[in-house]
Amino acid sequence: MRISETNIRYLHPVLAEHSGDYNVFDLKADFASPLIEGDNVVISSNIEINSTYLEKKIASGEMGLGYYLVCQDTMLNQLFKIETGKHVERVAHSKLFGKVEIRPVVFTNTLISNTRDRSINAEFGDEITFEPASLTMICSKVQFNIEPAKFQPFGALFQLAKDDSLQPGKIEVDAEGDKIRILAEGVTYLKLLDMRNTRQTRNLLMNAVYLPAVMETLYAMRSFDEGVAQCSWYDVVMSKCNALDINPLSDKETVYSIAQSLMSLPVERIFDFQEEEKL
């Protein structure tokens, strides 16, 4: 059962590169880079087996096409049965971590005993038998790396909170706790919540309120205050900056520029929304 990269020899023909069991090896197995969509990892494949014999067997149901998806770190090893051509599979992101290997295969669903097809190497004789549940095609492995979900996504570091000591309409930022609090008096707070939860106004809020809050956070980091460095958000922001190859503590870049990078250019989302409104 260990499928290795070296030549594999079975008692029955197996379509594989360099096996020589079939006279021609013509197989296309393309996998797009996996996308993270919500809670799922989306795997898009396009497999074409240009073997008339195997295509007929798959079409009749005597054989099946699929791929093994293996993530050793999470102990996931699953066979996904698919159709030839384009196929999309969704796997829970929470089941994957790090290196993921995909190996397309064709397998028998039943005992097959036939006259040897002309495409199969004559060394197998005139009659071919495939036992049930046998591999009949093995493709090269494809590898991906799946990044884990962040413990604390960047956006989750910020929290709207009430502070009735503030003047209505005025916003302040408190970066001294576990989360970075964006403070406003009661009525203002409720309006901001509403704007955040409304699609039409959310992107405006990101620019008018959250972007300055991120800038204030960066100013706090640049104060080199030990207390700030010990806040639990500090490492998360630092880590996000590192991932973007930004040093938030250096004045080579302005906090305004860094904040826009951390928020993935929030002004653009206003334009996207405007375009949608026009359609």
Add this chain to the structure above:
Amino acid sequence: MKKIPYISSSILEKLQSSIEVNLDRYSSSGFCDLQNDARWQPTLDIEYDEGLLSQLKHDPNKSKSEDDRCNSEIVGVVFGKLTPQLACREEIWVRLSHIECLDYSRERWFKGEANEQLSTSVNRHMFAPGRPGRREYHAISRLWWTYHLAKCVRPDDPKSALNAITQSADLRKSIFDNPWTTSRLEITRAIVNVIESTPDIAKEKNWREFIKAVNRAGGGKVFEVMLPEDIRSTLDACAQTALCG
């Protein structure tokens, strides 16, 4: 119910590089005073039963397998809502072994040790870098992954599967050392059934011959499309081969 805690990456790095400095903490005083640092305080949005976790104890009167089996069940149930992805995160396990489960970790792995020996044990059992660290060595993580496998094999009765795969340290280790077998649940389920029906197969020599026979018989076999009874009869035949060998 509390939420599952973890430490920040900077604290993880600091602990890893400060083992020698913290030997006294590992052997006796602990790390509770450091919890005031916010980097020790983040939590996941997943609860755990701290009451049940308080039952995690090392019992020197039990065999190591039996002791690990009992504690695997406790850790597996307490942290049952962790996903496999989260369970690969060292920050969670290091926090647990340093605070919530320090007493157990100390008693099980390095009680009475000092100096270089203590340092080596701490490095091995209190940190979980990579897959071997998580599966084999970390004091708490290894218990979770053992129970996780049992739960995957028999979701409705993980305890019985746990009993089967933890009959001895060797058996557990060899199951985890064969990831191409154990992560294919159809095979592992059948292996657990064989262990239960043919207890002699768990003996060292028999077990090794059995795994060899399974690897030989399974070459090129797509167990995932076989009926459970056919998988079982294949593995029963492997067991007979091993016992007669």
